[in-house]
Amino acid sequence: MFDPPRFVAARTLNGSREAACHLNALKAVDAWGGEAVTGWAIWQWQKVMLQAEHHCVWKDVSGRLFDVTPQRCGEAKIVFCVDSSASFDPSGRSRRDNVRKNISDMPEVDSLISLEAAKRKLMMSDCWFEGDQLVCRYDEIAVAALQDNIELLTSVIVERVGIWPA
Incomplete structure (x- = not known):
């Protein structure tokens, strides 16, 4: 709860x-x-x-x-x-994504949220802990392409609102 x-x-x-x-x-x-x-x-x-x-x-x-x-x-x-239901998987195999909510009227923010979710899903699909280090295997080219689009959309949004994300 x-x-x-x-x-x-x-x-x-x-x-x-x-x-x-x-x-x-x-x-x-x-x-x-x-x-x-x-x-x-x-x-x-x-x-x-x-x-x-x-x-x-x-x-x-x-x-x-x-x-x-x-x-x-x-x-x-x-x-x-x-949130006591937000448990942690110590194996690293199950990772929770962030929950994002558009509080603007800009459709670009919805696109940014979708890209962030896709990137996170791709990056966390094959992860495990080795000791206290989280190790992940993922397609670096696909993640880089998503990141490029995220940065482009972020700059468009910043240009409209004049505020960088913290």
Whole structure:
């Protein structure tokens, strides 16, 4: 079940890696107790799109939540929704895609959302963990073509709204 969104402070662990939130949260549990909590990090591209990213944070022994995963832009806090049904597959074979919502009136955003979903599906179709490293096999040429189209559409959208995605 979803909890209401809330701000969660960042507290990056030494040795934490971007895009490895579940493993980072489990390392925090091993180091300090508490538990790993799954849910969704909510991101907004102002006037364009909302995106919910499957994410995991650490709950300390007193019940406070912390994001122990370094974020690309160095955020001091994130918006997070606890979702106990958003489980994590430790084998890496089953990965959840982001949930994206167009909040504009631009059809280009719907196209961008479709391209992002296609790229994610292609990249995550054959993945597994080797130790704590996620390994994926995919068609790099197809992913590069999708990425080129994503970048083109992103620039068209930025030109219309004047705001880059965070």
